[in-house]
Amino acid sequence: MSLIKKIQLFLSYWYQRYLLATELYMVEPWEKVVIHIVFAxxxxxxxxxxxxxxxxxxxxxxxxASVQAIS
Structure with missing residues (x-):
């Protein structure tokens, strides 16, 4: 398996976890965009x-503090 494919699988896995944790997997695509913009x-x-x-x-x-320590 190539390095690019491994990276793609890794990012896909964590993106799916993010969608599950934030419950964004069940909203409309335009709502996802709005929420992603708010998060950003x-x-x-x-x-x-x-x-x-x-x-x-x-x-x-x-x-x-350093000025007070010197004087």
Missing amino acids: VLLTLFWWFNKTLVVGGISSLRNT
Whole structure:
């Protein structure tokens, strides 16, 4: 079995598990598209929140703590 076929089977397996876990296997195709878009937007917003606010806040706290330790 070729590597591409194995990868395709692997992705197909996990996509089917995703559809079963989210119960998207029983909705219309247009509803799947809408829900996938909502999931993508939410994932992007979570990524942006962590990238800008959490990481930025931690780095500013570290810089403040190191300045206070020096003085």
